Amino acid sequence: GRQRAATSLASRRRAALSSASSQRLDDPGHHGAPGGGLGTTTPNNDFESVASSEAPYGALAGDADRAARAHRVVAATTSPYPPPVHGRIRTTSDYLASLRQRENEMRVYALGERLDTSSYASHPVIAPSVNAVAETYRLAEAQPELATAFSDIIGGRVHRFAHVCASAEDVVAQNLMQRTLGQRTGTCFQRCVGMDAINAGWTVTHLVDAAHGTPYHDRFRAFVAHVQSYNLVVGGAMTDPKGDRSKGPSGQADPDLFVRIVDRRPDGIVVRGAKTHQTGTLNSHYLVVMPGQRLSRDEPEYAVSCAIPVDAPGLTYVLGRQSCDTRSAEPAAGAVDVGNHKYGGQEMTILFDDVFVPTHRVFMDGETDFAADLVERFTAYHRRSYVCKAGVGDVVIGAAAELAAMNGVFGGGGTTGKKSGAASHIKEKLVEMTFLNETILAAGLAASHAATPTPAGNYEPDVLLANVCKHHVTRIPYEIARLATDLAGGAMATLPSDADFRDAHLGPLLSKYLAGAPGVDPEDRRRMFRLVENLTMGRNAVGYLAESMHGAGSPAAQRVVINKLADFDGKRAFARRLAGCAGCGDDDVVSATSDAAGSPPCPGSPPSQ
DSSP, rough: OOHHHHHHHHHHHHHHHHHHHOEEEEEETGGGGGGTTTTTTOOOSOOOOOOSOOBBBBOTTTHHHHHHOOOOSSSOOOOOOOOOOHHHHHHHSHHHHHHHSSSSOEEEEEEEEOOOOGGGGSSSTTHHHHHHHHHHHHHHHHOOOEEEEETTTEEEEEGGGGGOOHHHHHHHHHHHHHHHHHHHHHSSSSHHHHHHHHHHHHHHHHHHHHHHHSSSHHHHHHHHHHHHTOOOOOEEOOOOSSSSTSOOGSSSSGGGOOOOOEEEEEEEEEEEEEEEETTTTGGEEEEOOOOOOOOOOOOGOOEEEEEEETTTTTTTEOOOOOTGGGGGGSGGGGGGSSSSSSOOOOEEEEEEEEEEEEEEEEEEOOOOOGHHHHHHHHHHHHHHHGHHHHHHHHHHHHHHHHHHHHHSSSSSOOTTTOOOOOHEEEHHHHHHHHHHHHHHHHHHHHHHHHHETTTTTTTOOHHHHHHHHHHTTTTHHHHHHHHHHHHHHHHHHHHHOOOHHHTTTTTHHHHHHHOOOOOTTTHHHHHHHHHHHHHHHSHIIIIIHHHHHTTTTTTHHHHHHHHHOOHHHHHHHHHHHHHTTTTOOOTTOEEETTEEEEEEOOOOOOOOO
């Protein structure tokens, strides 16, 4: 029965992907979007945009028909974006080569050393994070139905991380891809922020244009077309240093504690400041800068969103430290101690020293009334993007189960083929870990399945459920990590170094006393201990634990949104009617779909505070 259930679940997920692959954004008048949907563009006085006729990935079933019907502007229009020096990225190798072919010299610092632009990607501490991003391209090659999507913007198949969601199925497919990548890497693969910035920016530029008559949406469309066509990585840049948290940007003693516009020129703007905790930006091709909070009317210089090439003059990158990060720089013979022998995350501090941004890459310039909207829409996408932690959680659970098996207390261990009974407390802990892990996925998928169209024609997830998902993520990975630590035992934190195990005299003795169940290789057991250490205490605990707490907003931020959307008055009205309270007769039926603003309470009931 379990096998049939698993097969059924896999079938439903394949169906969702198939639906997402065939969904069209170019239906005339798609969801009321001006211009007939996402596949069209309206030229303006600033520039006219059109994507390259080439897409980075080959067509799948149904794509030819979509391409033939796509509403594309292809005649006598130009793109403001020149082809990148590295050309179009089609393969994992192409991506890795693109990091060595920057157009400008970059300022990159790691551990007090300035790194060379052409070789920083191979730095032993940085390379694991590059490998994690490269895996997103590898997945697109191996499973295009999962990691690519048909884009009506360029009329071809693009990477799903660059795709503007055309349906609820598209939003769901993002989650399925994210969990898979978590399973494949055991770390943060660094592209979710850019993906969510693209989708939030698509909506907000449309809304700003409608309110203020600005040309931002066409500019943003041109940027997305360029990213899709050349298969580029986009990093989002939202978090400012903030300074005194009791004050907004304009109240800071140092105005640079929030990224701001310091000069406006006829051909663009100049920005200054810093962004912190920036995931994978060094491994990206573009940054999308966004405001990080609600702004007042007297703070227009802080209401800025724009796209900046990662190698733009004036940018400086400083690599953040991560626990045990220099283990990656130890001799190759010591790779056991790294834990995750291939993949790692990356967090940067980015300094903006009067960086010039040309007009065609500016998507918000002073519209303070839409700063909060951009933040809220971005976080709605990003908070349900944390289903990636369910993928990493699968690795944590697998490592804990494997160690239990190596200890002979979970279904047998080693290569003897002899099965031993699983200890009941071991099973219970693994079941609890699985229950918790699937709760993350369930909340994220619920938010994505409940996605609805925006005025710009794309789809965004249910905001309340997205925040419920992320709020679970601020707690659940910590409990899974605690249980994994329990199951692993103390050796995960006290094991001698790999160099000691390789010593001619000590090695055989240490291996002798690390024996487990019959047939278990002590080196494999060491590797599994180090993997659990890596995920719960070491380098990838940054992505699995600290990022789960603070990424996309700390817990209080989700509770603010949950409180805002809870509709307590509507819930009180349900209760009062069923209890027969005065003024709530049978005719006063409250809809189960009361809107987020809240339903009025029954007569005689005091309002919620």
